[in-house]
C-alpha cells in the first residue's frame with residue numbers, strides 16, 4: 001500500500017530535490033524529461049515498479065533489463081537518476097528507493113514540460129533481480145498490432161483508457177528511425193508506405209530516414225511541439241501524423257474503442273491531463289515491493305553489497 005506521505009518525516013523535501021536536479025539537467029538537454037518518464041514506464045512493466053530497469057549487468061545480474069531489446073541503445077537518462085540519488089543520499093541517507101525516484105522523476109518531468117501535476121504515491125522498495133526476458137516480452141514494440149499492445153497493458157492491469165492516455169506521453173521526446181521506418185517505403189510487403197501516414201509528413205520522414213540510412217537518426221515524436229507536454233499528440237493522430245505505427249493505430253484501427261478516447265483528448269486538453277495523471281498513478285501502482293520486501297538501494301545501478 002503506497003502513500004503520498006511516505007517520506008514526510010524521513011525526507012520531507014524529496015519532491016523538490018528530484019525536481020531541482022531535473023530542472024538543472026533540462027538546461028543542457030531539452031529531451032531529458034521525456035527520457036525520464038519513459039524509464040518509469042519500462043521499469044513498471046517488468047516485475048512491477050521496483051527499479052529493476054536500473055540495475056547494471058554484472059555479478060548476480062547476468063542479464064540486465066538495460067540490455068533488453070526495448071532499452072538497449074534507446075533508454076537513456078540513467079546518469080540523471082544517479083545524480084538524483086546522490087543528491088537524496090546527501091539529504092536523507094538510505095531512505096528513498098530508486099523505484100520511487102523514477103515515479104517522482106516522471107511527475108516532475110511532465111509538470112516541468114507544461115503538463116499536469118499529481119500527488120505521487122510512494123513507498124516502493126527496490127528489487128534484487130533484473131528480468132531481461134520479461135523486458136523483451138512485456139514492453140510493447142512499436143510495430144505491434146493494437147490488439148497485442150492492449151493485451152500487454154491488460155497484463156499489468158491497465159485498460160484502454162490508460163493505454164490511450166499514457167500513449168500521450170509521446171507528446172514529447174524523440175524516436176530513432178529504426179522504430180518506424182518499416183512504415184515509410186514498403187509497409188507490410190505492400191511496396192508502398194503505410195496508407196495511414198499523412199503525405200507531407202511521410203515526405204519529411206522519408207527525407208530524415210532514407211532507405212539504407214542510419215537507423216539511429218532522431219525524430220520528434222510530436223512534430224508540432226516537440227518538448228512541450230500538451231495534447232497536440234492527439235491532434236496529430238487526427239491528422240494522420242502519428243510517428244509510430246502503434247500511435248496511429250489508436251485512431252486508425254477501424255471500429256476500435258480507442259478512437260473516441262483519442263477524439264476526446266484531442267478536443268479537450270483538460271480531460272487528457274486529468275486522465276493522464278490518473279493513469280500514471282495506475283501505472284505506478286503495478287506490483288510494488290513494500291514493507292520489508294526488497295531493499296533501499298544505495299546505488300541505483302547495483303544491489304546493495306554487490
Ligand code: HEM
Pocket residue numbers: 031033034035036037038041073074075076140141142143149166167169170172173174175176177179221244246
Ligand atoms: C503504447 C505502447 C508504447 C510503445 C510501442 C512505445 C514505443 C516507443 C519507442 C519505440 C520510442 C522511441 C525510442 C527510441 O527511439 O530510442 C518511444 C519513446 C518514448 N516513449 Fe514510448 N512507447 C509506448 C508507450 C509509452 C508510455 C506508456 C510512455 C510513458 C508513460 C512512453 C513514453 C515515451 C517517451 C517520453 C519517449 C521519448 C523518450 C526520449 O526522447 O528519450 N511511451 N516509445
Ligand SMILES: [Ca+2]
Pocket residue numbers: 171172222224225226227228229230231232233
Ligand atoms: Ca507536445
